[in-house]
Amino acid sequence: MEVRPFNDISYERFLSEEKLMGSRCWKCGAFFVPPRCICIECYGTEMEWVEIKGKGKLVAFTCIAIGPPSMIKEGYDRKHPYVSGVVELEEGVRVVARIEGIDGSKPETIKIGIPLKVEFLHRGEGQDLTTFLAFRPL
Numbered sequence: 001m002e003v004r005p006f007n008d009i010s011y012e013r014f015l016s017e018e019k020l021m022g023s024r025c026w027k028c029g030a031f032f033v034p035p036r037c038i039c040i041e042c043y044g045t046e047m048e049w050v051e052i053k054g055k056g057k058l059v060a061f062t063c064i065a066i067g068p069p070s071m072i073k074e075g076y077d078r079k080h081p082y083v084s085g086v087v088e089l090e091e092g093v094r095v096v097a098r099i100e101g102i103d104g105s106k107p108e109t110i111k112i113g114i115p116l117k118v119e120f121l122h123r124g125e126g127q128d129l130t131t132f133l134a135f136r137p138l
């Protein structure tokens, strides 16, 4: 099997293949999503790819009413804010991702701790095709 370098390009390529991947340090077992090529715990440089199962819980969130052009294009604005959150994965690592399937205009209804499942959002076409990491309530 081809071993991809532990960088953002590989991470995004895995996302486009609908895989959420992290790197784990051989020496101390520290785990990173997105991947790192050098361990920030022990400075080890021996890493291995690990596929994340894709389940976690919401630990923090924010509702964004004024987004970048790409989000405005998707229909998000002051009346339809989108949700960005911190998800604690079952593997114990926290990632920032879009949270789909919940109403960003009613933040008071969003509960911390709700179980979430990974989702891959493919946007654009051809050379501009990008895959975004997202989570949705189970």
Ligand SMILES: [Zn+2]
Pocket: 025, 026, 027, 028, 029, 030, 039, 040, 041, 042, 043, 044
């Ligand atoms: Zn380490």
